[in-house]
Structure formats: C-alpha cells, structure tokens
Amino acid sequence: MFIGVPKEIKNNENRVALTPAGVVSFLNAGHTVLVEKGAGIGSGFTDEQYVNAGAIIIESPAKVWADAEMILKVKEPLESEYKYFRPGLILFTYLHLAAAPSLAKALKESGVTAIGYETVTVNRTLPLLTPMSEVAGRMSIQVGVQFLQRTYGGQGILLSGVPGVSRGKVTIIGGGVVGTNAAKMAVGLGADVTILDLSADRLRQLDDIFGNKITTLMSNPFNIAEAVANADLLVGAVLIPGAKAPKLVTEQMVSSMKPGSVIVDVAIDQGGIVETCDHVTTHDEPTFKKHGVVHYSVANMPGAVPRTSTIALTNVTIPYAVEIANKGVTKAITENAALKCGVNVLNGEITFEVVANDLGYEYVTVEKALEKEAAVH
Numbered sequence: 239m240f241i242g243v244p245k246e247i248k249n250n251e252n253r254v255a256l257t258p259a260g261v262v263s264f265l266n267a268g269h270t271v272l273v274e275k276g277a278g279i280g281s282g283f284t285d286e287q288y289v290n291a292g293a294i295i296i297e298s299p300a301k302v303w304a305d306a307e308m309i310l311k312v313k314e315p316l317e318s319e320y321k322y323f324r325p326g327l328i329l330f331t332y333l334h335l336a337a338a339p340s341l342a343k344a345l346k347e348s349g350v351t352a353i354g355y356e357t358v359t360v361n362r363t364l365p366l367l368t369p370m371s372e373v374a375g376r377m378s379i380q381v382g383v384q385f386l387q388r389t390y391g392g393q394g395i396l397l398s399g400v401p402g403v404s405r406g407k408v409t410i411i412g413g414g415v416v417g418t419n420a421a422k423m424a425v426g427l428g429a430d431v432t433i434l435d436l437s438a439d440r441l442r443q444l445d446d447i448f449g450n451k452i453t454t455l456m457s458n459p460f461n462i463a464e465a466v467a468n469a470d471l472l473v474g475a476v477l478i479p480g481a482k483a484p485k486l487v488t489e490q491m492v493s494s495m496k497p498g499s500v501i502v503d504v505a506i507d508q509g510g511i512v513e514t515c516d517h518v519t520t521h522d523e524p525t526f527k528k529h530g531v532v533h534y535s536v537a538n539m540p541g542a543v544p545r546t547s548t549i550a551l552t553n554v555t556i557p558y559a560v561e562i563a564n565k566g567v568t569k570a571i572t573e574n575a576a577l578k579c580g581v582n583v584l585n586g587e588i589t590f591e592v593v594a595n596d597l598g599y600e601y602v603t604v605e606k607a608l609e610k611e612a613a614v615h
C-alpha cells in the first residue's frame with residue numbers, strides 16, 4: 239500500500255504522524271511511504287532522516303494526498319484539505335467529529351473511510367488518545383501556572399504558595415487520563431487539589447493513588463459549583479467517548495470565580511465542558527477573558543511539545559496503521575475490534591453512534607456500511 243504523510247497545517251501543529259522509525263516498519267512490511275517535504279521538521283526529524291529510512295519525499299501536499307491509498311495525519315483535516323478527499327481513500331488521524339460538523343459532512347459526502355484515533359477502543363480504554371491526554375493533562379498545569387502570573391493576565395499567585403502564604407487551589411473535573419496527569423503535576427507543585435468524577439470507582443482509584451494529597455468529590459452540579467467558585471485554576475478533563483462534551487460549568491459558575499483565575503478546558507476538542515469556552519483558541523493566541531477569568535481552549539495542546547508528543551503518539555498508532563496497510567481496511571476493521579471502534583465514517587455513512595446522534599445523522603453500523611460497499615461492487 240502507498241502511505242502518505244502530509245505536513246500538518248493547523249496553527250502551530252508541529253507534530254507529524256510518522257517518524258523515520260515508523261517508515262522502517264512500513265517498508266519491512268512491503269509498503270511505500272510518501273512524506274511531504276519538511277513534514278517532520280517541527281518534531282526534529284529531517285527529510286534526510288526520512289530518506290535514509292526509505293521514504294520518498296514529495297514536494298506538494300496535493301501529490302501526497304493523490305498518490306496515497308492511506309493518509310496518516312495527526313489532526314483533523316482543515317477545510318483547505320477537503321478537496322483531496324475521494325472515494326476509497328483511508329484517513330487515519332484524530333477526527334473529533336462531534337465538534338466538527340463540516341468535516342463530518344465532507345467525509346460523508348466524499349466516500350473516505352475515516353478512522354479516528356480517539357475512538358479506537360480496547361477494554362473500554364482509548365490507547366491512541368491516552369498518550370496525548372497524558373501530555374495535555376501535564377501541560378494543563380504548566381500553562382495554568384503561566385497564566386496565573388500577573389504579566390499573563392492572572393491574579394498573580396504561585397500555586398505552591400510559600401511558607402506563611404496559602405497554596406493555590408486546583409479543581410479538576412474528570413479524573414481520567416488528563417485529570418490524573420494534571421493531578422500528578424499539581425500535587426508535585428504542592429497545590430491544593432480537588433478532583434471530581436462521575437464514577438465512584440474512579441474516585442476510589444484516585445484516592446488509592448494520591449491518598450490525602452487530593453480531595454475527591456462526586457461530580458454533580460452542587461459540588462461542581464462549589465469547587466469552581468473556590469478554584470484558582472480549573473481544568474476541564476471530561477470525556478464521553480466520541481460525544482460532544484457536556485457543558486458542566488455554567489456561565490454563572492464562571493462568574494463566581496475570582497478575577498484572574500484560569501480555566502484550561504482540555505476537553506475543548508470535543509466542544510469543551512465550560513459554557514464560556516465558546517471557541518477554540520490557538521497557540522498563537524491561546525487565551526481570552528470572560529468575567530475577568532482567563533480562558534485557555536487550545537485544541538491541539540500537545541502540538542506545543544512536538545518532539546515528545548510525536549514519539550509518544552506514533553509509538554501507539556504505527557502498529558494499527560501497519561495492520562491496516564497489511565490487511566486492507568475492510569479485513570483490518572473486521573478482524574480487529576479495537577480498530578472497528580475507530581471507524582467514524584465508512585461508505586458515506588456515520589458509523590459511530592454518539593457522533594451520528596450528536597450531529598443529527600442516521601447511525602449505520604460498520605457491518606451495514608460494509609454491506610453497502612459489497613452491493614456496489
């Protein structure tokens with residue numbers, strides 16, 4: 239199979255979907271890899287390293303998309319890339335379609351087979367989301383610390399406090415991968431940390447991990463309102479896989495926060511859990527203020543630490559991508575239940591139920607969508 243790796247075009251997105259080591263994995267399995275010129279440079283991989291690994295460097299993105307049977311990307315295609323979609327093309331990347339209706343429509347109408355990293359599922363875990371959630375969770379505290387500084391619009395507090403001055407309060411809503419990694423950093427800094435989750439089992443696990451270094455609270459509107467009002471730094475870390483994020487933090491709750499407090503809504507890639515986080519920001523302009531509170535809503539946080547993120551991401555994506563290339567997409571998604579969960583769009587149908595429901599499309603199972611293909615041939 240011909241595998242194409244275009245350069246990412248999202249604002250400050252310096253990750254790349256394949257490392258030179260990944261090229262070798264494809265070549266050893268008999269495939270051909272086309273890499274757009276300069277695609278790896280933001281992650282510290284030169285064109286020469288790709289060539290030495292056996293890839294072919296291609297000058298134009300149009301040619302990479304046109305010549306490849308499978309496109310490997312990091313972020314969802316942007317509107318300027320929709321023109322490259324065509325029937326039969328396999329797209330393997332983050333999609334977050336519930337928050338991207340125009341992309342869902344373009345994929346549906348084009349006949350692309352779109353597999354989203356974020357919904358590939360193994361035993362109710364999301365192995366292709368986990369490493370980026372680890373990065374974003376850790377970064378959420380790093381950026382929170384930065385924007386709490388007076389010169390960045392914050393109230394001017396040090397999360398750790400100092401002897402004789404109280405510690406800053408961090409509230410984390412959602413105690414999964416992002417939440418746990420945010421907690422590790424916040425606890426490490428000596429902050430006063432509260433985590434809310436809907437799952438009592440998850441709260442028990444967090445209690446086992448952190449002991450009395452954190453406070454755990456059941457997620458309900460009463461507890462959320464109180465924990466938000468108390469927070470100097472609020473981290474949004476909730477996920478209902480594939481679905482649009484629930485708006486758990488209302489505008490009224492945000493208005494109860496101290497001026498200069500900071501919200502980092504990591505869940506913004508699925509639409510965000512904070513009512514006032516009403517748009518995605520970029521690494522160029524990462525924050526805006528509402529009710530005096532600094533809002534950070536960057537949807538590609540790991541793009542800011544591309545070397546770490548590219549290696550962490552490709553460590554987990556490449557085995558799945560090689561399996562698709564080896565078997566062809568139909569056999570791969572039929573035989574591998576994890577990959578099947580990743581299929582969001584197939585033969586013009588939305589094949590992930592909560593995405594279909596959120597966007598108002600009919601949900602069609604992968605099996606039914608495959609039958610449609612068989613009927614055409």
Ligand SMILES: NC(=O)C1=CN([C@@H]2O[C@H](COP(=O)(O)OP(=O)(O)OC[C@H]3O[C@@H](n4cnc5c(N)ncnc54)[C@H](O)[C@@H]3O)[C@@H](O)[C@H]2O)C=CC1
Binds near residue numbers: 356434486503508538
């Ligand atoms: N902005 C960015 O650059 C990035 C964003 N993300 C996003 O961060 C979000 C969180 O991801 P993960 O931590 O990996 O998900 P996860 O599935 O590991 O954790 C989500 C947690 O939310 C909890 N939850 C569900 N409903 C809840 C509610 N009503 N109240 C409180 N907790 C609730 C679940 O029980 C679970 O523990 C996702 O939307 C993910 O796509 C991940 C990486 C980068």
Ligand SMILES: CC(=O)C(=O)O
Binds near residue numbers: 370371540
């Ligand atoms: C998860 C995701 O969307 C990202 O890493 O950018």
